[in-house]
Amino acid sequence: MMLQVLRDLTRKLPVRNQGIFLVGIVVVTLVSSAIAVTFSVHKSRQYLYELQELQAERDHLETEWGQLLLEQHAWGAYGRIGRLATEQLQMRNPAPTEIIMVRQ
Secondary structure (H helix, E strand, O other): OHHHHHHHHHHHOOHHHHHHHHHHHHHHHHHHHHHHHHHHHHHHHHHHHHHHHHHHHHHHHHHHHHHHHHHHHHHOOHHHHHHHHHHOOOOOOOOHHHOOOOOO
C-alpha cells in the first residue's frame, strides 16, 4: 500500500524530479532509522545503569539483613538472658525448699 502511494506521487512529478523525490524519501527513512537506533541504545544504557544500581542496593540490603540476624541471635542468646536476669533483676533459681508442687 505504501509503495502504491509512492508510485502515485512519483507519477505526478516530472521525470527529473522523481529521482530527487525518491532519494529524499530514502534519506528521510535512513535518518529516522538512525535516530530510532540512537534512542534505543540510549534507553538501553539507562536501563542497564538502573539495573546495576538496584543490584548494588539489593546486595547492600542483603548484607544488612545478615548483620541484623546476627545481632538478633546475639541479643536473644540464652546465656545473655540468664546473665541479665541474674545481674539486673536479681533473679535466682529457687532452693528445693521453696518449690511448691500444685496438684489439680
